[in-house]
Amino acid sequence: MFYVIDNVIELERNFREVCEITPPFGVKKSSLFLIEEYLEGQEYSIESISFNGVVNIVTITKKYVSNNGYFVELGHTLPANIPLQQKLEIEKVVTQALLALGIYTQRQLER
Numbered sequence: 001m002f003y004v005i006d007n008v009i010e011l012e013r014n015f016r017e018v019c020e021i022t023p024p025f026g027v028k029k030s031s032l033f034l035i036e037e038y039l040e041g042q043e044y045s046i047e048s049i050s051f052n053g054v055v056n057i058v059t060i061t062k063k064y065v066s067n068n069g070y071f072v073e074l075g076h077t078l079p080a081n082i083p084l085q086q087k088l089e090i091e092k093v094v095t096q097a098l099l100a101l102g103i104y105t106q107r108q109l110e111r
Contacts, residue, residue, distance in 0.1 A: 043063040
């Protein structure tokens, strides 16, 4: 579940609500929660392939999400129609992030 929370009262209320959810079909409930800063603006996803030390950006996808507070994906534009300079900057930042995280090389399978 996703919530935009503006104050401690909303945080406490939403935290209690999430804790009361019972997952279906015997799915184990996690005790971990992820809290992120909300950034307003257009949402994109970047698809990439990393192999043998080389990061390749496949495409940039513009995402359309509901504005009812639940952030449900409603559609996509593929590829995103963005200016070339913005595309190059996104590719640069994503490549740097993947390299910094070590997501860029083939891993040998144990036999």
